[in-house]
Amino acid sequence: MDVDPARLAMSVGEAMFTQRSIRRLRSDPIPIEDLRLILEAASKAPSGGNRQPARFLVLTDREILRQFGALYHEAWWAKRRDEGRGWTKREDIPPEEQNARSAAQLADEIKDAPCIVLALTQAKGQASSVIPAVQNLMLAARALGIGSVPTTLHPRVMERVYALLGIPAGAELYLCIPLGYPRGHFGPTQRRPTAETTFFNHWGDPTPWATREAAVATGTGS
Numbered sequence: 001m002d003v004d005p006a007r008l009a010m011s012v013g014e015a016m017f018t019q020r021s022i023r024r025l026r027s028d029p030i031p032i033e034d035l036r037l038i039l040e041a042a043s044k045a046p047s048g049g050n051r052q053p054a055r056f057l058v059l060t061d062r063e064i065l066r067q068f069g070a071l072y073h074e075a076w077w078a079k080r081r082d083e084g085r086g087w088t089k090r091e092d093i094p095p096e097e098q099n100a101r102s103a104a105q106l107a108d109e110i111k112d113a114p115c116i117v118l119a120l121t122q123a124k125g126q127a128s129s130v131i132p133a134v135q136n137l138m139l140a141a142r143a144l145g146i147g148s149v150p151t152t153l154h155p156r157v158m159e160r161v162y163a164l165l166g167i168p169a170g171a172e173l174y175l176c177i178p179l180g181y182p183r184g185h186f187g188p189t190q191r192r193p194t195a196e197t198t199f200f201n202h203w204g205d206p207t208p209w210a211t212r213e214a215a216v217a218t219g220t221g222s
């Protein structure tokens, strides 16, 4: 089983600009060579001092996924209780809360995902060396037509998750990433304009493109 990066031939631009959260997943299994390629891509990410602390736990066993899915569901609703918005079931979430509604649907359905990847480290407090690997993982998945979404759990279920999966107590679990072929579509995302999120040379100073676009908008530039 060779690792062939050429299989990720989609342009980086297309992958990044069409990667959105895919929460409605088909249950078809993901070929093991594709899972390997995705994990190999993750392993190429940078890390502090190249210490490579990220560890991944790939779940494909149906019974483990079923048990993990029940804990994920409990965790999702525990987070909602913490928020104090009074939501205790899916029907309580207002229609305009589209993100929360689809996240709640994922909490119901994650047990049927063909694969879930957990991103961890053996010691605590190394998130910044794990997140780049997770982004690589999700972009590689995107290039193979496989959807993903980064999610978190809740302290309430952690002990049981660790026990279920044999994770040592000193390890830290950062993200839980379900993977699967989308029931919906990849596509554009809604993000704040960089004119709002990016400064140039000095905090608060606009970027050249923001200045130019503002001038064009007010008819004072070309």
Ligand SMILES: Cc1cc2nc3c(=O)[nH]c(=O)nc-3n(C[C@H](O)[C@H](O)[C@H](O)COP(=O)(O)O)c2cc1C
Binding pocket: 019, 020, 021, 022, 023, 099, 102, 103, 104, 106, 149, 150, 151, 152, 153, 189, 190
């Ligand atoms: C740190 C982090 C935690 C997240 N946790 C969850 C989660 O628990 N459940 C979920 O469905 N989505 C989760 N997401 C996905 C975000 O909701 C998603 O990236 C954001 O709404 C943008 O969605 P889009 O990519 O579809 O535009 C998380 C994302 C990040 C980066």
